[in-house]
Amino acid sequence: MKRAKAALLAATLAALTLAPAQQATAAPRLSISSSEGGARASTDGPTTFQVTGSGFQALPNAFGGIYVMFGWVSDPAGGSWKPSRGGRTGAELLYVPDSESKGNQGYQRFISFPGSSTGDSANGGTVSEDGTLAFNLTVPGPRFTAQDRSGNSKEIDCLQVQCGIITVGAHGVVNAANESFTPISFGSGNTSESDVGQAQTQRSVSGQSASSQSTAAQPAAAAASPSASGSPAPEVPATLGLSQATVQAGRVLGFTGQGFDAGEQVVATVGAGLAGVGPLTAGRFGEVAGAITLPVDMRAGSHTVTLTAAGSGRVAEATLSVLADPATASAGAAQVEQTHDGWRVATIAVGGAAAVLLLLVISSLVTAIVRRGRAKRSGKVRVARPGAAR
Known part of the structure; x- marks a missing residue:
């Protein structure tokens, strides 16, 4: 019996010794700079930030990527705003609306995974395999209008609540490894990149940051929820992006849509029902994505691709050129x-x-x-x- 116990103990120790240690995954981190100085934006108009990132997760050939937005989160220190922890857009997370096209106003960026099928629609580049990224992002000013989950407009005053740059998983794919919040200040000051980096490091280790502490010193009501104007929300147009403008009959066409209500059903069709897919469920940010296989005998020429939402009734269209299958x-x-x-x-x-x-x-x-x-x-x-x- 003693020999058996000794042998078991020796085997256990050997297994523990030989077991490879798991590498710790670095928290995603953004370094930002502007003409106003570091992580500071102008109160008089738009400010363009040069953004670099590290520690992000790159999934080669995977669907989706990373959304980058300027906005407000309910709990910048604790992280309960994160989609992976139940945070919802329009409630714990609000951001500046922008179109999905590559030539948008720069308030939102889509960064694709390397080799992803959605790479053609990316307007912020690609995540490198080492987890680094680089892009420009425009902050419109200290105030913007967003929508809550009931469709009402909310006026966000970043002089009263903490705003910043938000990163989350794209196209409805929740990815905790790519969720981050980088605070931005407005007005004159000497905020530097090192200050922001130190705040992010403190937040990733202990859930505290200098920015969150300054936010906590503000009135609780203002920090917990932006003021709602109560006026009806402006109609947000739905947009449709195609993986390619010209495609051969019989091939697969990828697409992404934005501007729908979170959780509603969306159907995609080509032409007068020649092909389609759905219903698709819009993600937390009102986005959908999918792929349609075109018929081999599809007529060559121009066809209309349509996304139709069942709840809001929003419709997004794009023109597709089809080439005959050789x-x-x-x-x-x-x-x-x-x-x-x-x-x-x-x-x-x-x-x-x-x-x-x-x-x-x-x-x-x-x-x-x-x-x-x-x-x-x-x-x-x-x-x-x-x-x-x-």
């Missing part, structure tokens, strides 16, 4: 040529049969004429010699 076109040409060959063979056969029939008719006529001539000559002989039989 294999199908070759098969069609071969079939036509084969048909032509068949007609030629049939024509030759019919012509040959007609010629043979004509020869038979002519031969029969000639034979009949010859026989009739012989019969006449034979009858004349018999009449001329009636007594020969005697």
Whole structure:
């Protein structure tokens, strides 16, 4: 018994010794700078920030990526705003609205994973395999209008509440490894990148930061929730982005949509129901994404791709150019040529049969004429010699 226990203990120690240690994943971190100085924005108008990041998770060939937005979160220190912890857009997270197109106003960026099928729609580049990224982001000013989950507008005053740059998983894919909040200040001051980096390090280690402490010193009501104007929210147009503007029939078309209500059902169609997919469920930020396989025999030319939401009734459209499938076109040409060959063979056969029939008719006529001539000559002989039989 003692030997067995000793052997078991030795095996356990050996397993613990040989087991590889798991590497600690670095928390995502942004370093930002502007013409106003470090993490500071102007109170008089838009400010463009040069942003670099490290510690982000890059998933090669995976769907989606990272959304980057300027906005407000309810709990910048504790992180309860994060989608991976139940945070919801329009409630614990509000941001400046912007279009999904590459040429948007710069308030939002989409950074794709390396080799992702959604890479064509990225307007903030690609996450490097080492977890680094770089892009520019525009902050419109200290005040902006967002929407809550009931569709009402909320006026966010970043001079009263803490605002900053938010990163979350894109296209409805929740990814805790890519969630971060980097605070931004407004007005004159000497805030530097090192100050921001120190605040982020403190937050990642202990959940505290200098920015969060200054926020806590503000009135609780202002820090907990921005003021709502109570006026109806402006209509947010739905947008549709295609993975490519021209695609060959029979191939797969990727698409992304934005501007829908979170959780509503969205259907994607091509042309008058030639192809489609859905219903798709809009993500926390009102986004959808999917892929449609185009028919092999789809007519070449322009077709309309449409996203239709069941709840809000919003519709987004984009024009797609379809090229004929070369294999199908070759098969069609071969079939036509084969048909032509068949007609030629049939024509030759019919012509040959007609010629043979004509020869038979002519031969029969000639034979009949010859026989009739012989019969006449034979009858004349018999009449001329009636007594020969005697």
